[in-house]
Every structure is written in C-alpha cells, then in structure tokens.
Amino acid sequence: xxxxxxxxxxxxxxxxxxxxxxxxxxxxxxxxxxxxxxxxxxxxxxxxxxxxxxxxxxxxxxxxxxxxx
Numbered sequence: 001x002x003x004x005x006x007x008x009x010x011x012x013x014x015x016x017x018x019x020x021x022x023x024x025x026x027x028x029x030x031x032x033x034x035x036x037x038x039x040x041x042x043x044x045x046x047x048x049x050x051x052x053x054x055x056x057x058x059x060x061x062x063x064x065x066x067x068x069x
Contacts, residue, residue, distance in 0.1 A: 002029060003056040005063065007046040017049055017068060024062045026055050 008014040018028050031048040051059045063069040 001053045002050040003053045004048045004050045005059055006049045009046045014047055020062055020066050021059055026051055026059050
C-alpha cells in the first residue's frame, strides 16, 4: 500500500521533496501527475507525493528534519 505524505501544487517544491527522500534512499510515487497536463499547468490540482507504507515513518522523519513535514 502507498501512504500519501504531501499534497503539493508547486512543482519545484514537489521536486525538492522527492530529492530529499531520494537522498535518503526512499522511493516516491507522484499521484495525479497526469492531471497537470489537462489543467494547463495552472496549479489548480495538487499532486500527491506517496511512499510505500513500510517506509512512511522514515520518510516523514526525513521531511520533518528538513522542516518540510
């Protein structure tokens, strides 16, 4: 199962969060990424950042340490 950690409309912040988690060795999945193509990139629909449930607590700790949780 996946656990959603954040809902983000800013693609730069989404990329930053993914990089933080990748540096910690945590794989991420971006949900709702396809909707951005239909919205025209106006940021009306947030993308959801998710990780596997088994590493969710570790991922949250990484984000908290970076001041992003």
